[in-house]
Amino acid sequence: MKNEKTIILLTDDDEDDRWFLRQAIERSIDGVAVLEARNGEEALAVLAERFVHLVVLDMNMPGLTGLETLRLLRLDTKLGHTPAVMLSTSDQPALVRDAYRKGINCYIKKPVRVGEYEQIAKALKTCFLTF
Template sequence: MPSLPQALRQLADQAGRSSFNLVLIDINMPVMNGFEVLDKIRSSPALKYTPTVIMSTSDNPDQVEAAYKKGANSYIKKPISFGGYNELIKAIETCFLRVIKY
């Protein structure tokens, strides 16, 4: 598995060739935390407009506010059940991945 800085380079390299519909970032990661990753994404010309969702086990209001101030498109508290993850996937699909035709 690539280190996080390497993964960011790969993400930026791919952004020039194809567009990403969404990047999911966990707050608690080794090497860099989710806020640091979000900062890198928002400072990258190739990635700065990519929709980005922060995920965490915490719903601390200060943490949520910090995520939005750094440019997150959404902040989601991780579900505690398998069914909760299924609902989360459906919500992410609806909000970020589905094209609505009028």
Template sequence: MKKMKTVFLVDDDEDDRMLLLEALGTVIKHLNIIEIPSGSHLMALMKTGRFQHEPELILLDMNMPVINGLEIVKKLKDNERTRHIPVVMISTTSSRQLIGEAYRRGVNAFMIKPVIASDYEIMAMAINVCFLHSSQYELPVSSPKYHQNKMIMVVEDSDDHWELMSFSLTQTMPDIQLVRMTDKNATMELLNTQFENGHVVPELILLDLYLPSREEGLDLLASIRRFIEVNNLPEVPIIIFSHSGHQDDIRACYGKWANAYLVKPQDASVWPEYFKSLSHFWLKTFSFPKM
């Protein structure tokens, strides 16, 4: 029997909560969704700890009365007890400044609320694939034009896993620029060279946690985050991709501001579909501030 996953849905708009609630229920099975009507209610709940199961994810509206989403996410990420819980902010705004501020406060991903009700199901699929991992969904391969001039960096010290990842990504996105690194020094050297020469920085970073130790992976994660902050670069999603599903590893990565944590599928045959879904959503569905 699959474990029931808990999600907090925090939004003062009842209609928006209903649309997302229905979409999540359609797409994801074995999901316990707790509706929370305001930021104040969420803060009170997290402070008292009076909930049966800690949430695997918090879906958070930006514009709410009394205490808004930006204030809430900062409080969550500043708190040792809650900083490991991933937060997806959902808003009607497409302001580059506000989206950037949301990431600076610590959100794991930002999604713009759909105009069409049916698009809430696509939003639910993105949430599932990138954060809840209940199942996989076949998505149409994006047009080659979309992926031109986009770089994905893969930091992976296993040759076997690199071969699988390279095959999967190039099969689904033949025009992507795919770069492999195997350790911290090479990764940081490339990032600095790309930046100094005015070249493209990665649109997405897939980072193995054990390089070969967990400490080395976490150190590289922190170094990339510092590099982005010091050079005032727009947010680059960093997805931890590991064989480990241990909660200690997951908490540690979210505590270091990884955008998401995914466990490598044991069945190699599902890797192409897995990466197609993953890359589709991180490159096309979630919103990030641009240069």
């Protein structure tokens, strides 16, 4: 992967959540390009045009939810194996199980404190972007 940017797609309707996670990712991961989508429809449009190394999806968004977007992602033969991480304010066991059943690679409860975004960014790098 030398000389190639790592591309991450952040999908979240909350602009602040996208901003905090983007800042943490850009500080923690060298050579990264962060693309943003406000909802599932925008995410699928980006994925139709660009290769990404990792997709981060918010669970609850207007229009296509994170789970609906994930389902469509997993059905696509070209994109079906793209690693996907679900972020949510909820950690209800039924929701977490449902996300894993539908093919999410990792489920993370959204941070309460800004500093926790840095931990998420480092975990994304370690778990999904170390080749």
